[in-house]
Amino acid sequence: NVAWWQGDLPKSFEYARQSLNELPENEVFWRGNSLLILSYEALNEGRVLDAQDIVLESRALLGAAQNIYGLLAAIQLLSEVFYLQGELEQTQQLNEQILADAVGDVSMLDDQGIASLNLAHIAYERNDLVQAEEFARQALDLAQRRANEMLQVQASIRLALIHSAKGDSPPARELLKSLEGKIQNPSLLREIQQTQA
Numbered sequence: 472n473v474a475w476w477q478g479d480l481p482k483s484f485e486y487a488r489q490s491l492n493e494l495p496e497n498e499v500f501w502r503g504n505s506l507l508i509l510s511y512e513a514l515n516e517g518r519v520l521d522a523q524d525i526v527l528e529s530r531a532l533l534g535a536a537q538n539i540y541g542l543l544a545a546i547q548l549l550s551e552v553f554y555l556q557g558e559l560e561q562t563q564q565l566n567e568q569i570l571a572d573a574v575g576d577v578s579m580l581d582d583q584g585i586a587s588l589n590l591a592h593i594a595y596e597r598n599d600l601v602q603a604e605e606f607a608r609q610a611l612d613l614a615q616r617r618a619n620e621m622l623q624v625q626a627s628i629r630l631a632l633i634h635s636a637k638g639d640s641p642p643a644r645e646l647l648k649s650l651e652g653k654i655q656n657p658s659l660l661r662e663i664q665q666t667q668a
Contacts, residue, residue, distance in 0.1 A: 475508060484512045500541070503532030507545055514552065523552045543573055543582045550589055559593050566590050577617075584613035584622045591629050595636070604633045624650065624659045628666045 474483040487508040494502050506529035513522035526549045533541035550565035566586040573582035591606035607629040614622035627650045634643035644667065651663050
């Protein structure tokens with residue numbers, strides 16, 4: 472987990488594989504956690520169906536462990552898997568479930584923000600720009616409240632794309648230009664610049 476949060480994904484994947492070989496079967500939380508990390512690896516490698524199988528097992532274990540944080544993370548990753556397969560209805564249901572379940576702790580605002588952004592993506596795919604904008608603004612508000620830079624960038628990019636789809640390019644450019652001056656992370660800056668281009 473430390474390697475994961477420090478951004479050392481290859482090391483995190485290695486430790487997750489190693490832990491599965493060493494953990495007893497009854498360690499449902501830690502096995503579920505390791506599988507969640509490995510499902511992310513599979514997804515990053517483009518192995519969408521493998522990621523789906525792994526995250527389903529992870530979700531079952533984290534549910535058995537009654538760990539809401541891990542369970543929400545597994546549901547979020549599963550929704551991404553379904554989104555990549557074009558299963559928008561299932562993706563929508565999972566993100567609505569996250570919004571319903573991510574309550575009680577301030578840290579769950581991040582989960583609510585990600586779910587809102589995912590619902591914005593779905594509405595955008597369906598060309599429901601009004602609903603897409605509503606969800607994207609909700610995600611941006613939650614991102615700003617939590618000082619979540621990555622979510623803030625992603626929600627702003629979605630809002631800019633919505634403005635462009637409406638034929639309203641000046642606000643889209645202004646939004647991205649103002650955001651560009653606030654972001655320090657180089658990879659997030661590249662995302663902003665790619666969207667501007």
